[in-house]
Amino acid sequence: IPVGVKGNLNHPLNRGGLCPLGQAALETLYSPHRLRGPLEKTSSGEHRPIAWEDALGRIAEVLDRLVSAGEGHRIALLTAEPSELFVGLARYFTLAVGSKNFARMELEGSLAYRLTQGLAGPPGFDLSRSDLVLSFGLDLFEDGPAPMHAISALVGERDNEALASVLHVGTRLSPSGAKAERYVRIAPDTHGAFALGVANVLVREGRIDRDFVDRRTFGFEDWTQDGRRRLGFRRLLLERYYPDRVGQLCGCDPGVVVRVARRFAQASRPLAMSGGEALRGPNATWNGMAVHALNALLGVFDRPGGVVLPQPIPLTRLPEPEGARDLPDSMFAARPQAEPIFGVDPCHALVECLEEDPESVEVLFVAGADPIHESPAGKRLDEVMDRIPMLVALTPFLDDTAARADLILPTHTYLESWQSSTTPNFSAFSVLGLAPPVVEPLFDTRHPGDVLLQLARQATTLQIPWTSYNEYLKYRLEGLAVSGQGSILSGSFEESWKHFLEERGWRFSEHAGLEDFWDDLARQSGWWNPVPSPADWERMFRHDSHRYEFFSTTLEKRLIALGRKIDPAASEAQALQAACRQLRLGADPDEVCLPHFEPPGETPEGELALVPFRPITARGRLGTASPMLMEMFGYPVLSGWRTWAEMDPETAHRWGIEDGDQVALETAEGSIEVTVHLRPGAAPGVVHVPLGLGRRSGAGAGVGANPVELMTPVADPLSGRLAHNATSVRLRLIRRRPRGGPAPSHSGESI
Amino acid sequence: MSQKSPKADTHFQDASLLKPIEQSGAGFRVATSLLLLVILTGWVFFSRQLLYGMGVTGLNQPVVWGFYIVNFVFFIGISHAGTLISAILRLSKAEWRRPITRMAEVITVVVLAIGAFHPVLDLGRPDRMFNIFTAGRLQSPLLWDVSSISAYFMASTVYLYIPMIPDIALLRDRGVWPHWFYTFLAWGWQGTKRQRAVLDRAVTIMMVLVIPIAVSVHTVISYIFAMTLQPGWHSTIFGPYFVVGAIFSGIAALLVVMIVLRRVYHLERYLKLVHFDNLAKLLLVMSLLWFYFTFSEYLTAFFGNEPTEMRVFFYKFSGPYAVFYWGMIACNFLIPAL
Amino acid sequence: MSRWGMVIDLDRCTGCGACMAACHQENNLTASGAAETEEGRGFHWLRLYSEVTGSGSEARVRYLPQPCFQCDNPPCVRVCPVHATYLSEEEGIVGQIYSRCIGCRYCMAACPYGAKVFNWYEPEWPGDLKKKANPDVSLRSKGVVEKCTFCHHRILRARETARAEDRPLRDGEVVPACAESCPARAIVFGDLDDPNSRASRLIRSPRVFRLHEDLGTEPKVYYLTERE
Ligand SMILES: Nc1nc2c(c(=O)[nH]1)N[C@H]1C(S)=C(S)[C@@H](COP(=O)(O)OP(=O)(O)OC[C@H]3O[C@@H](n4cnc5c(=O)[nH]c(N)nc54)[C@H](O)[C@@H]3O)O[C@H]1N2
Ligand SMILES: Nc1nc2c(c(=O)[nH]1)N[C@H]1C(S)=C(S)[C@@H](COP(=O)(O)OP(=O)(O)OC[C@H]3O[C@@H](n4cnc5c(=O)[nH]c(N)nc54)[C@H](O)[C@@H]3O)O[C@H]1N2
Numbered sequence A: 001i002p003v004g005v006k007g008n009l010n011h012p013l014n015r016g017g018l019c020p021l022g023q024a025a026l027e028t029l030y031s032p033h034r035l036r037g038p039l040e041k042t043s044s045g046e047h048r049p050i051a052w053e054d055a056l057g058r059i060a061e062v063l064d065r066l067v068s069a070g071e072g073h074r075i076a077l078l079t080a081e082p083s084e085l086f087v088g089l090a091r092y093f094t095l096a097v098g099s100k101n102f103a104r105m106e107l108e109g110s111l112a113y114r115l116t117q118g119l120a121g122p123p124g125f126d127l128s129r130s131d132l133v134l135s136f137g138l139d140l141f142e143d144g145p146a147p148m149h150a151i152s153a154l155v156g157e158r159d160n161e162a163l164a165s166v167l168h169v170g171t172r173l174s175p176s177g178a179k180a181e182r183y184v185r186i187a188p189d190t191h192g193a194f195a196l197g198v199a200n201v202l203v204r205e206g207r208i209d210r211d212f213v214d215r216r217t218f219g220f221e222d223w224t225q226d227g228r229r230r231l232g233f234r235r236l237l238l239e240r241y242y243p244d245r246v247g248q249l250c251g252c253d254p255g256v257v258v259r260v261a262r263r264f265a266q267a268s269r270p271l272a273m274s275g276g277e278a279l280r281g282p283n284a285t286w287n288g289m290a291v292h293a294l295n296a297l298l299g300v301f302d303r304p305g306g307v308v309l310p311q312p313i314p315l316t317r318l319p320e321p322e323g324a325r326d327l328p329d330s331m332f333a334a335r336p337q338a339e340p341i342f343g344v345d346p347c348h349a350l351v352e353c354l355e356e357d358p359e360s361v362e363v364l365f366v367a368g369a370d371p372i373h374e375s376p377a378g379k380r381l382d383e384v385m386d387r388i389p390m391l392v393a394l395t396p397f398l399d400d401t402a403a404r405a406d407l408i409l410p411t412h413t414y415l416e417s418w419q420s421s422t423t424p425n426f427s428a429f430s431v432l433g434l435a436p437p438v439v440e441p442l443f444d445t446r447h448p449g450d451v452l453l454q455l456a457r458q459a460t461t462l463q464i465p466w467t468s469y470n471e472y473l474k475y476r477l478e479g480l481a482v483s484g485q486g487s488i489l490s491g492s493f494e495e496s497w498k499h500f501l502e503e504r505g506w507r508f509s510e511h512a513g514l515e516d517f518w519d520d521l522a523r524q525s526g527w528w529n530p531v532p533s534p535a536d537w538e539r540m541f542r543h544d545s546h547r548y549e550f551f552s553t554t555l556e557k558r559l560i561a562l563g564r565k566i567d568p569a570a571s572e573a574q575a576l577q578a579a580c581r582q583l584r585l586g587a588d589p590d591e592v593c594l595p596h597f598e599p600p601g602e603t604p605e606g607e608l609a610l611v612p613f614r615p616i617t618a619r620g621r622l623g624t625a626s627p628m629l630m631e632m633f634g635y636p637v638l639s640g641w642r643t644w645a646e647m648d649p650e651t652a653h654r655w656g657i658e659d660g661d662q663v664a665l666e667t668a669e670g671s672i673e674v675t676v677h678l679r680p681g682a683a684p685g686v687v688h689v690p691l692g693l694g695r696r697s698g699a700g701a702g703v704g705a706n707p708v709e710l711m712t713p714v715a716d717p718l719s720g721r722l723a724h725n726a727t728s729v730r731l732r733l734i735r736r737r738p739r740g741g742p743a744p745s746h747s748g749e750s751i
Numbered sequence B: 001m002s003q004k005s006p007k008a009d010t011h012f013q014d015a016s017l018l019k020p021i022e023q024s025g026a027g028f029r030v031a032t033s034l035l036l037l038v039i040l041t042g043w044v045f046f047s048r049q050l051l052y053g054m055g056v057t058g059l060n061q062p063v064v065w066g067f068y069i070v071n072f073v074f075f076i077g078i079s080h081a082g083t084l085i086s087a088i089l090r091l092s093k094a095e096w097r098r099p100i101t102r103m104a105e106v107i108t109v110v111v112l113a114i115g116a117f118h119p120v121l122d123l124g125r126p127d128r129m130f131n132i133f134t135a136g137r138l139q140s141p142l143l144w145d146v147s148s149i150s151a152y153f154m155a156s157t158v159y160l161y162i163p164m165i166p167d168i169a170l171l172r173d174r175g176v177w178p179h180w181f182y183t184f185l186a187w188g189w190q191g192t193k194r195q196r197a198v199l200d201r202a203v204t205i206m207m208v209l210v211i212p213i214a215v216s217v218h219t220v221i222s223y224i225f226a227m228t229l230q231p232g233w234h235s236t237i238f239g240p241y242f243v244v245g246a247i248f249s250g251i252a253a254l255l256v257v258m259i260v261l262r263r264v265y266h267l268e269r270y271l272k273l274v275h276f277d278n279l280a281k282l283l284l285v286m287s288l289l290w291f292y293f294t295f296s297e298y299l300t301a302f303f304g305n306e307p308t309e310m311r312v313f314f315y316k317f318s319g320p321y322a323v324f325y326w327g328m329i330a331c332n333f334l335i336p337a338l
Numbered sequence C: 001m002s003r004w005g006m007v008i009d010l011d012r013c014t015g016c017g018a019c020m021a022a023c024h025q026e027n028n029l030t031a032s033g034a035a036e037t038e039e040g041r042g043f044h045w046l047r048l049y050s051e052v053t054g055s056g057s058e059a060r061v062r063y064l065p066q067p068c069f070q071c072d073n074p075p076c077v078r079v080c081p082v083h084a085t086y087l088s089e090e091e092g093i094v095g096q097i098y099s100r101c102i103g104c105r106y107c108m109a110a111c112p113y114g115a116k117v118f119n120w121y122e123p124e125w126p127g128d129l130k131k132k133a134n135p136d137v138s139l140r141s142k143g144v145v146e147k148c149t150f151c152h153h154r155i156l157r158a159r160e161t162a163r164a165e166d167r168p169l170r171d172g173e174v175v176p177a178c179a180e181s182c183p184a185r186a187i188v189f190g191d192l193d194d195p196n197s198r199a200s201r202l203i204r205s206p207r208v209f210r211l212h213e214d215l216g217t218e219p220k221v222y223y224l225t226e227r228e
């Protein structure tokens, strides 16, 4: 019986640091909220136990029927499992049943990197060697892709003299903002504007890497195309984003824009990164483009402490199931010539499909995701879920989505199963984690991968080459074993050793075979390749131009396609115009393809802008199952087991609200009750609410409130992702802080 | 009320004083049952506390002491009514004291017992209470308290008992039930000259002894608080401040009891207005003294202007505890002074 | 004989809460639950305060992880009526004897740092949670006071190892759970009697301060910071 979980000192990502969620591993394992065996919904809506074989049999029967009728496309699978390896299998499974309806619920937007660099996801940012990170809304230390890595890379691994500086631009004095050398407070969703202001100063003061900009970028200067003069990034910046205007847009002092720009340019290895709230508004993609443009202006690509590409992990490529090519388009895929033009939010898509055609989905698998709780479209989804005859939830805990499911298939928690993880977003090196189970499963649970494979075996119509998830994993890792790249994590983790390896190249110890490799990998719990891809501009910038595109030709093409759908005879320029009108964009067509500031919706008089955030205690979906995480949920404001709201004291004062007051936040969509904590540094007119609590069913049911319930689903017109901060709320005092009640948050007082 | 004992009339002129002891009316029974009921409820709730834990008391993290300890201080304070006042009055030979002293002494003993019980109720582990004796640390102010309160309890019981011996003998002689009880307590009192001399002497000794003990008790109680480093507690004025407060509340309690007894048992002949008048004067003096100490306490805090002290200060003056604080000022100073 | 001390570098601490959680898991703390937390009885040995100074865009936050300070002159020890909390000679740690504590909470009232917590109820281990209890750390019952022990059990274990290998304890060999989990390497633990330990060297830094030094409690938890 395990009685402790410790960080792995040798692990290159966290170097022994283990965030609260990691610490809660045993609490989630032994949680009283665990599902103990499969459940099926009865006609009265209750759940009752069912044997695995019966449950799988019920599903397999339906799969067989659909597959043999050629209606596999009425099967869909939605997952939020982070492991690429599981995702690969899930996608393969979906294709094998004859459907392309596979989607991951992802929070962070990566469209900006696709438009500028042609990448499918974010590149690597070499945090550990950067000396200044200009962060736009990215709460690297609690809500980034790997917070423990960020802390270790920017703080933990360094001497005090060499601590990296962070400049944080955002609406909330988050832990990342707190650690920053400077916190720049701006209005919500104006991160892009601020970045453009910084860019303006860099360009005006000649602080850019002219050589890089000339040789490796596209769209900086104006150019002529078919006799038309096209707008270049430089002119756009100089004409539109001078500090005074940016100060006005962002509600900050224009002098700050200049000072931040100079500080940024003077650093020897600066990095600009965006994330979190900056990418959760309706103008997210442009915000991301604007921030990334700063990296391009300083030419920080492919160099230590800069933007790099980790080597891909040489896993065995998955074969394509038979006939997968000829399947109908995915319901989750972007429809060319429709808006949003690059993608759709999977939940939103599901709702639309079910509303259009109630029979469009016969079986929906939801694996390790709780869309009803997490998605701004969750409420609508909840309303149409009934139309799906077989909703199958794979989860270790009951949650809001599972509560609606016809079959609940309980899965292992991570200590009970083989765990695999792959390079997290932003990582400068590639890393694969593999960990064997630590305990025998406590209950009648299975690995979600095994569930899919067992289904495939039970269904007579399906052919999947692997019989167990382990077999599948070994198949995928074979590629890694024979590649001779990278290294299994080992030995003491000295800095010198790492640098030695990086300088000297790298040698991989030989293994007797796959089994030997597998054992070694599992024993050391991972593999990594610290060496980024060598300078290879074709990999770094994957558009045809092989340049960093300030002006996104990809975006332009899609816009033209959309415009031509409206008026097939239109010229390119006309089509662009039409598309922009259709998308209700304020900027002119050339501007739209450049990083620019697309104003977010106004907050009506008498309302507050809602900006949700994810505290580190709400990482992952298992948090509510751990009493400890609930108890320390709001530890920065000394509260637990409840959802709070942060407001700047001045804003609160204007609303007649005091620290500790209980208030209702209300929108047309719903109303939640929260406790106000005054936090100086919050942007004026903004109320920040933590995500994570307020489940209606299962673990943590009834504790705290869910700000997602307040949101109107508004999509980013490009990526289609639903905005988190597009909602304004009314605030109503419910009751004052009880006199002599628990101490309010510490603000401005020494202890 | 109804019958008159002929024996009483002939033998003893102040029979009305003995009446409540000799007969108990319906009112007495009702009152006793009511009080028993209150005690029973108390036990029910206390068993809940034993069963589930201290949590049921509603105390919490910064406020680790509350109701019980406040009651403790309060009751011990009132107990000063008693012995201390009667001793001072006896010593100063204030003749008007006679009808009051006994009452005051009874208050002391009874209330002291109540008060001393409260810290036990306040223990997270009352089952381990005797650790105080087996593993006691005399360095702890709590132990000082245990010692001084036990001493005070002994002294005031003795002090109540000794002057009462002749009166008990009277009850014995009148054959009041339970006879054996009074016989035992009367200790062979015959009212001889020698007995009287011994008794007087004993009373005088106790009188002198009980004053420093009483003062020490409340000083020590204040030390429980003052010996910590808590802002608002850590102050030298606490000793005298508590003593004054105790005497102040003691007199008030005495007055209340006097009023009640006078009304219920029709003792107008014994408790005269002069008693009330004199006690009221004493009360006023105490009120002024109390205010003087309060003023001194807060002035130093205010003038020193230490951040932590000031936080406590403002909690009381304008923060969540302002209502209670100003209520205290009003009841303890403004209203009596006016 | 050691005088264990802790140095927490506030310039490094990011307020991630890992230390708080690690302490919970290591030392068998139980959650007090929603209603209890609402009452101000949240249960933590290590609390993480955030101090906000300034206002508007000038606002700054500093996180302050606060375990028991293991005062060399501990006011909590002086008031205990039954010797249930004491300053250990060998380790310089302020210990709690759960089986002797009578729950008077005097030590809580006496601690100027609010470092102690009281078991207002019997600790709850819902479901199978008790299975994960760390066998090195005893469980507490209702009605007693507890607090950070500087992970005393880890010190004992390290001493045993050293003794078995017949060598003195090395600096850096004892790592409390909170320090171990800290990704920012903000917590350094060591023997303050050893002038060469990392902790001893750090407390000679000009950035050092302790909370409420004026009280004379002589805390053995030192903070480092550039700011103030
Ligand atoms: N930790 C650890 N250290 C080891 C070993 C180990 O197993 N583990 N093995 C040891 C052994 S056995 C050996 S042989 C050494 C090997 O150590 P090194 O001799 O350093 O060998 P490599 O790292 O393979 O290559 C050295 C450099 O030569 C470059 N190079 C490649 N081809 C050419 C060429 O044609 N011309 C020139 N000029 N340069 C070229 C490579 O790009 C690389 O930068 O390492 C030793 N060190
Ligand atoms: N991909 C890749 N392949 C390479 C190279 C490269 O850089 N990259 N470098 C090449 C070069 S230069 C070399 S020298 C070879 C080295 O290739 P190998 O000789 O295969 O070297 P190792 O894998 O380092 O070690 C061989 C085995 O010796 C065992 N061993 C260690 N100590 C002892 C001992 O005292 N006694 C015995 N009996 N066994 C022991 C180890 O556990 C290990 O299993 O690799 C060559 N192959």
Ligand code: SF4
Pocket (backbone or CB within 6 Å): A014, A017, A018, A019, A020, A021, A022, A146, A147, A148, A619
């Ligand atoms: S961030 Fe994720 S991977 Fe890292 S310690 Fe926390 S739970 Fe583990």
Ligand code: SF4
Pocket (backbone or CB within 6 Å): C012, C013, C014, C015, C016, C017, C018, C019, C020, C048, C063, C065, C178, C181, C182, C183, C184, C185, C186, C187
């Ligand atoms: S673990 Fe380290 S960085 Fe995180 S809060 Fe604790 S001391 Fe600060």
Ligand code: SF4
Pocket (backbone or CB within 6 Å): C068, C069, C070, C071, C074, C075, C076, C077, C094, C110, C111, C112, C113, C114, C115, C116, C147, C217
């Ligand atoms: S911090 Fe408090 S509990 Fe810890 S030793 Fe000091 S006084 Fe005692």
Ligand code: SF4
Pocket (backbone or CB within 6 Å): C079, C080, C081, C082, C083, C084, C085, C100, C101, C102, C103, C104, C105, C106, C107, C108, C144, C145
């Ligand atoms: S609560 Fe326990 S440890 Fe604290 S003073 Fe009382 S007996 Fe001692």
Ligand code: SF4
Pocket (backbone or CB within 6 Å): C022, C023, C024, C026, C027, C045, C046, C067, C068, C147, C148, C149, C150, C151, C152, C176, C177, C178, C179
């Ligand atoms: S030293 Fe140990 S007991 Fe103390 S706070 Fe750290 S983890 Fe908790």
Ligand SMILES: [Mo]
Pocket (backbone or CB within 6 Å): none
């Ligand atoms: Mo070699």
